[in-house]
Amino acid sequence: MRGEWHARDVRGLLDALARGEVTPAVLVEHFLERIAEHDPALNCFVTRTAEEARRRAARPLAGALAGIPLAHKDIFCTAGVRTTCASRMLSDFVPPYDATVVRRLDEAGAIVLGKTNMDEFAMGSSNETSVFGPVRNPWDPERVPGGSSGGSAAAVAAGLVPAASGTDTGGSVRQPAAFCGLSGLKPTYGRLSRYGMIAFASSLDQAGFLARTAEDLARLLVVTAGADARDATSSPEAVVDYPAALEAPIRGRTIGVVKEFRDAGLDPRVARLADEALAVLERCGARLVDVSLPRLGLAVPIYYILAPAECSANLARYDGVRYGHRAHDVASLEELYARSRGEGFGPEVKRRIMIGTYVLSHGYYDAYYLKAERARALLQKDFLRVLAEVDVLAGPTTPTVAFRIGEKNDDPLTMYLNDIYTNAVNLAGLPALSIPMGFVDGLPAGLQLIGAPFAEAPLLSVAHRYQQATEWHRARPPRFA
Amino acid sequence: MSLSDEDVRRMARLARLALDDGEVTRFGDELGRILAFVDALRVAVLEEAPAALSGPWARTPFLRDDRVEEAGHPELYQAQAPESRDGYYLVPRVIEP
Amino acid sequence: MWDTVIGLEVHVQLLTESKLFSPTSTRFGAPPNTQAGLVDLGFPGTLPVPNRAAVRMAVAFGLAVGGRIAVRSRFARKSYFYPDLPKGYQISQYDEPIVVGGAIAIGVGEGVKTVPLVRAHLEEDAGKSLHDLYPGRTALDLNRAGIPLLEIVSSPSLASPEEAVAYLKELHTLVCYLGICDGNMQEGSLRCDANVSLRPSPEAPLGTRTEIKNLNSFRFLEQALTYEIRRQAEVLEAGGTVAQETRLYDPDRRETRPMRSKEEAEDYRYFPDPDLLPLVVDETLRAEAQAMLPELPRARAERFVRAYGLEPYAAGVLTSSRPLADYYEAVASAVSGKGKDSARTAAHWVMGDLLGALNRQGIGIEACPLAPTRLAALVLRVEDGTLSGPKAKEVFEALWAGTEEVDALIERLGARQINDREALLELVDRILDAHPRQRQDYLAGKDKLLGFFVGQAVKASGGRANPQELGALFRERLGR
DSSP states (O other): OOOOGGGSOHHHHHHHHHTTSSOHHHHHHHHHHHHHHHHHHHOOEEEEOHHHHHHHHHSOOOSTTTTOEEEEETTBOBTTBOOOTTOGGGTTOOOSSOOHHHHHHHHTTOEEEEEEOOSGGGOOSSSOSOTTOOOOBTTBTTBOOOSSSHHHHHHHHTTSSSEEEEEESSSTTHHHHHHHTOEEEEOOTTSSOOTTBOOSOTTTOEEEEEESSHHHHHHHHHHHOSOOTTOTTSOOOOOOOHHHHTTOOOTTOEEEEEGGGGOTTOOHHHHHHHHHHHHHHHHTTOEEEEEOOTTGGGHHHHHHHHHHHHHHHHGGGOSSSSSSOOOSSOOSHHHHHHHHHHHHSOHHHHHHHHHHHHHHSTTTTIIIIIHHHHHHHHHHHHHHHHHTTOSEEEEESSSSSOOBTTTTSSOHHHHHHTTTTTHHHHHHTOOEEEEEEEEETTEEEEEEEEESTTOHHHHHHHHHHHHHHOOGGGOOOGGGO | OOOOHHHHHHHHHHTTOOOOHHHHHHHHHHHHHHHHHHHHHHTOOOOOOOSSOOGGGOSOOOOBOSOOOBOOOHHHHHTTOSSEETTEEEEEOOOOO | OOEEEEEEEEEEEOOOSBOSSSSBBOOTTOSTTTTOOTTTTTOTTOOOOOBHHHHHHHHHHHHHTTOEEOSEEOOEEEEOOOTTOTTSEEEEOOSSOSEEOOEEEEEETTEEEEEEEEEEEEEEOOOEEEEEEETTEEEEEOTTTTOEEEEEEEOSOBOSHHHHHHHHHHHHHHHHHTTSOOOOTTTTSEEEEEEEEEESSTTSOOOOOEEEEOOOSHHHHHHHHHHHHHHHHHHHHTTOOOOOOEEEEETTTTEEEEOOOOSSOOOOOOEEOTTSOOEEOOHHHHHHHHHTOOOOHHHHHHHHHHHHOOOHHHHHHHTSSHHHHHHHHHHHHHHTTSSTTHHHHHHHHIIIIIHHHHHHHTOOGGGOSSOHHHHHHHHHHHHTTSSOHHHHHHHHHHHHHSOOOHHHHHHHHTOOOBOOHHHHHHHHHHHHHHOHHHHHHHHTTOTTHHHHHHHHHHHHTTTOBOHHHHHHHHHHHHTO
């Protein structure tokens, strides 16, 4: 009889494994079958690693996640397995090494089933900039799953894997989590090593996870967090036993309701869901406090100066010399550079490289980059001031639910504004997560919770309490049930 | 507002991106609109900002001890290279001044 | 006549085991790309992690030149495309360098001139492009990519090629002394760019400058500057203007030539490297750097004059490199207090026979096969009169070539100086008997013949007779 393992969360699978109800090999086969059956309709996977997964499942595994199938966003380097960043530039790139996040999950006993689709170089909010084509939202295949970690989100939502890694530079874990009805965590900047995670914007990038529950996120976080000698920006801050901290009482915690999260552009139906979610938290014993972040409106402009600036330098290494795409029949070095890069990058990546080049170029640096850096420091100060008074900030993750594929392709700006509630968190380096808070016309919406630096434990425990009081996170897209 | 073709080509040249004429026109328009949008910041009046970011950035950085722990592996690494020979990476000859 | 203004930018390769931001080796001369690791190659996903030793060396330099050590400095990205620059940007320091100010004193004529420094900053080196290996291709060896450099920028206050060379030599000695650079200019461990401009008088504003790249020997620096100053003077005297440009020196034709003019001015798009937190030099790191500071050459030379009674010239020679000064000091401390001139005699032997022998064999003082204690034993035997000058040279050669100790060698070679009055008198009589005519001439007033007698006696003794004693005894025997 065919198992219903895909209906379980990580915690449920670990329990079943521990009781001997299932083996890693059975789980691997089950999820590989799910992928084979459903992925053609969704386009979540860029590369499948079925054989490696089977071999690994056949060996004894130890660790906190022993036997749990996972998928990695195709931005994490995997030794010997193609890592593309969903770009033509890296379509044949096989890294000779593992990212630290990948290695730590391997050491925890997880089994990788494949690499997931994404926006090219993580630049996008809809998974439409991938060279492999868009990913479809399991709740409505005509809609986007969000991005840039869209493949990971859709794969977990459709039950193709119980959890997956993602990266979040301006909302790329939280927004797809919200659009796909999942729990998604972006830890504090520096909580997880960035080593082996292909850079988009170094001061904003942070690895994260997509799973069904906050509890699963805690289990993924505890085995991956912590300093790494290969990433000078990784933090030496002590790693907390996040799963153990989940049951901390919510009573007495204060939750800051950010006024600016209800600005124009917020779908009133999403606003209503956020109000209901806050009411649930209040009933659980949390105290709600109104707070204001007056400079929040500057976050998107700051973000779209700093992120492209960093990306323009980070992507300079793709020059067709040591790896990656090289144009054919070039007569000179200059032609090699310009054509390899012109052919290798898609329009959104080029657009951001161009903006970044512009704001760093002679005569514009002070007006754009320097000003943005200053504004960022002020914005961060605002956040830290508010977070000194409350435990957690709350609001909707996105202004709307998932939009239609192609809907926002005409104007990059409308796409950028979709990340209005998430960008600021990366600028301030704070931990944040998105959890399901209900539906608008059958499409999931997410509640964003934001914490103080390295306060992942209280953040996860508030989310966990909410999920003990609600059922939204148990909802599954009907056609992938 | 739109960025001039000349500006677009100058940026493309600095970033070593070959653009066709259509892309130049399209980017001129799009970049112009994006820059007009971020101008909200350029004109914003800001008080004195902290000298540096705090939170996760507020700490003495980690420095590595001076030890050799890794070698080059030209054969392995150059398996990824479009063109290599005898352990060297190759590119079209650079004309030296 | 024109007033010449020269400033130097010197890239000093720091003597670390591993690279500035990665744990791969900095050893020179390895096969291509065998020392280019994932970080050095700019592989996607890799990140720089700064090397503590490189930072410590930069701080030590800053302390040695009396510069201000920035408690907080920043690495920045300098963006440009070139195939030997794997990431498309160089990690350097821009507006927040680790060392600001400081000065280096150079000898000018009889006096001393203080050359203020603008700054010193850390940056990574690029790889090497080889244009002649394969037809139509440029080959890239990225072993050098990521090697730590300290770029030291002088103020534009050098007034002549001679001063520029003196400055570079002083800097060379200093960084070698500090143990932060091996000083090997052939291997590119110290590389120099020069900025030159002329103006009608020292009061006039600075003229337009040209930058001459890659002057990698003292001689080329001097030749290139001499040429460039003359060239600029000719341009100005013909009523022209000097173009601000970068030039290259061609040692074969002994001239500077402009580098191919660029279509556009460089726009390096510097910004703080987000992969690296601000660099913090805390008290611990500063103390570590302080602890590695040796006594610096000038101070040491002055001490040699004071403590060992050396001439300033000799003290200068002996402190020109740290290993030489260490060697001399080991000999001098073993002999000092044993004989009135022992430390000076030691200097004489180190600068003379020892350096001569090293030169002959083409080895440096660091690899000297003769231990300072053995040379000190020889010096003591010269000082106490056991060895005469010629015999001492003979013993030195044997000492250099073998493993026998000085006293054993003296016995084996029969080199002991004859100081015994009776034995010497016998010798004196023998020589006088053998040269009756010279004896008469001497007595008749030909004083110069005393040297002849002494020479004959020394020769007859096989070089062992003490010449001072012999002179006295001849005079005594001859009655004048």
